[in-house]
Amino acid sequence: MEPQPITLYTRPECKLCDEARGALRAVLAASPLPPTVREIDIEQDPALHQRLLTDIPAIEYRGALLPLATSRLRIESFLADLESRV
Numbered sequence: 687m688e689p690q691p692i693t694l695y696t697r698p699e700c701k702l703c704d705e706a707r708g709a710l711r712a713v714l715a716a717s718p719l720p721p722t723v724r725e726i727d728i729e730q731d732p733a734l735h736q737r738l739l740t741d742i743p744a745i746e747y748r749g750a751l752l753p754l755a756t757s758r759l760r761i762e763s764f765l766a767d768l769e770s771r772v
Contacts, residue, residue, distance in 0.1 A: 691722040692765075693746040694755075695738050697729050702756050706743030709758040713765065721747075748772075 694710060696703035707725075714720035728734040728742060738744055741753035745761060748771075752764040 690748050691724050694723055694725045695728050695734065695742050695744040695746065696725055697727055697735075697742055700742065702754070703743040705756040706745070706761075709756060709761050710745065712758050713762050 692710070692714075694703075694706065696706070710723065714723070726734065728738050738753075741751070743755050745752045745755040745764065747765060748768045750764070750768055752760065755761050755764070
């Protein structure tokens with residue numbers, strides 16, 4: 687089965703977003719089939735900005751959202767949990 691893409695919601699000049707990006711890269715580097723990561727700047731979409739401003743950086747995968755995704759351990763657990771459901 688081909689991996690699903692991961693969406694990383696960020697905004698410019700966000701230190702937490704930089705942490706999330708690095709943590710996500712580290713998690714995916716250890717994965718046998720790293721999925722595609724699509725990064726979306728929430729400031730480019732007013733609806734996303736309103737919905738996610740207090741939750742970024744956030745990761746969406748298989749329809750689930752992980753808010754404040756800055757920890758490698760949280761990201762790893764989130765992805766593993768979703769993968770185990772497939």
